[in-house]
Amino acid sequence: MSLSLERDRNVAIADLLDRALNKGVVLCGEATISLAGVDLVYVGLKVLVASYETACRIRSASPMMAPLPDQGGP
Amino acid sequence: MLAPESRIYAYGIVRPHHAGDEQSFPAIDGVGGGPVRTLSRGGLVALISALPEGDGPIEDALQDVERVKRMVLDHHRVLQAVVDRCTVLPLRFGTVFGSDAGVAAALESHQQGLQEALARVEGACEWGIKLFCDRAALQRRLEDESPTIRTARARIAATSQGRAFFLGRQLEQALADEADLAIDRCVADGRQALLSTARAEAVLKPQPPAIHGRAREMVWNGAFLVATADEDRFFDCIDALKRSHGPSGFDFECTGPWPASSFAECHLE
Numbered sequence: 001m002s003l004s005l006e007r008d009r010n011v012a013i014a015d016l017l018d019r020a021l022n023k024g025v026v027l028c029g030e031a032t033i034s035l036a037g038v039d040l041v042y043v044g045l046k047v048l049v050a051s052y053e054t055a056c057r058i059r060s061a062s063p064m065m066a067p068l069p070d071q072g073g074p
Numbered sequence: 075m076l077a078p079e080s081r082i083y084a085y086g087i088v089r090p091h092h093a094g095d096e097q098s099f100p101a102i103d104g105v106g107g108g109p110v111r112t113l114s115r116g117g118l119v120a121l122i123s124a125l126p127e128g129d130g131p132i133e134d135a136l137q138d139v140e141r142v143k144r145m146v147l148d149h150h151r152v153l154q155a156v157v158d159r160c161t162v163l164p165l166r167f168g169t170v171f172g173s174d175a176g177v178a179a180a181l182e183s184h185q186q187g188l189q190e191a192l193a194r195v196e197g198a199c200e201w202g203i204k205l206f207c208d209r210a211a212l213q214r215r216l217e218d219e220s221p222t223i224r225t226a227r228a229r230i231a232a233t234s235q236g237r238a239f240f241l242g243r244q245l246e247q248a249l250a251d252e253a254d255l256a257i258d259r260c261v262a263d264g265r266q267a268l269l270s271t272a273r274a275e276a277v278l279k280p281q282p283p284a285i286h287g288r289a290r291e292m293v294w295n296g297a298f299l300v301a302t303a304d305e306d307r308f309f310d311c312i313d314a315l316k317r318s319h320g321p322s323g324f325d326f327e328c329t330g331p332w333p334a335s336s337f338a339e340c341h342l343e
Contacts, residue, residue, distance in 0.1 A: 013143075014285045015202055015329055018278060020146045023335035024166035025191060027084070027180055027342050 081125040082171040085110070085152045086333065087181075088119050088160040089192050095159055102155045105148040110155075113174055115181040118188055119160075121152065122177055125170070153333040161196045163188065164335040184342040191340055198273055198301045199331035201308065204281075205264060206290035211323030212253050223249065260324050261294045264315050271307040272298035276336035290325065297336040 083105045090096050096119050102110040104123030113120045149167050156162060171177045181188065217223050223245070230241045269275050278295040286292050300308045315326050 014281055015332075016150055017146055018281075019164075019332060019335040020149055020167035022166075023276075023339055024164040025087070025188070025338045025340055025342065026166050027169055027184060027188075 084169045085121040087163040090160040115178040118181045164333040195334040200334040201330035204327045205294040206325045208323035274299040
């Protein structure tokens with residue numbers, strides 16, 4: 001795969017989980033629920049990895065229409 | 075426990091590139107299918123949607139891998155949908171408020187911290203960089219380049235079998251140590267070069283082979299916050315790193331652009 005294609009909006013699910021669950025602003029206020037944690041990521045990933053091996057990329061070149069991985073990329 | 079009808083999921087804080095643009099955001103379905111809308115307070119705009127009634131507490135959803143998967147993808151999809159129109163400060167997955175008023179209160183009480191965090195990521199995107207190493211190829215290369223190691227191999231070949239075994243073990247260990255040093259050098263070189271084209275760097279946890287699925291070892295995982303105007307320089311830098319370190323068994327993989335989650339790591343209590 002050429003670098004230019006890699007740079008396309010391809011997202012590996014593991015990278016997505018790492019970021020969504022471990023990064024981002026933690027905004028505490030009224031009734032916020034703190035869910036995230038490293039354990040959840042890796043416990044979750046162990047389970048998730050098998051189902052994502054064949055469809056591990058979300059192609060969202062058209063971000064409005066980003067398909068779910070099990071619907072396949074273009 | 076919150077009543078199911080009063081749960082508001084928050085995706086991120088946004089600053090439209092053009093004032094008022096948040097009024098014309100495209101229609102997007104959020105986590106659980108509720109329509110995504112904006113809530114403004116004190117010069118800040120939050121991207122939110124109501125969680126569907128009857129889905130049960132969000133904590134329950136986390137026990138179900140398929141639901142977590144869908145929710146994380148939804149969270150990401152919503153942020154991606156607006157990333158071209160505004161600066162996005164992603165909130166951590168699972169930020170849920172009891173009501174619109176709760177969101178507004180949080181915006182108000184953290185106004186300064188949120189404005190500062192938005193300013194840090196404004197005009198830039200996050201790009202992920204993973205460095206993979208083929209250790210066998212690296213050790214072959216190190217051996218090819220080292221007259222000392224070649225001489226040692228020749229000497230070992232000429233010694234008695236028992237002694238050759240122990241000397242061979244020592245040599246292999248020395249080679250493995252050299253490979254570790256070469257990896258450290260490549261990581262340092264890559265980070266320094268990439269950071270010279272970026273606004274900031276974040277170190278991420280390297281993924282285990284079961285996750286990245288490559289034959290090669292992931293020796294570094296990180297992210298760079300790159301201003302849009304500097305993207306070409308950043309990509310040129312990746313190309314140059316691939317060229318210079320590829321023959322030694324290294325590969326740089328780039329993913330993105332991401333909403334700048336890795337650079338939005340602040341706890342606003």
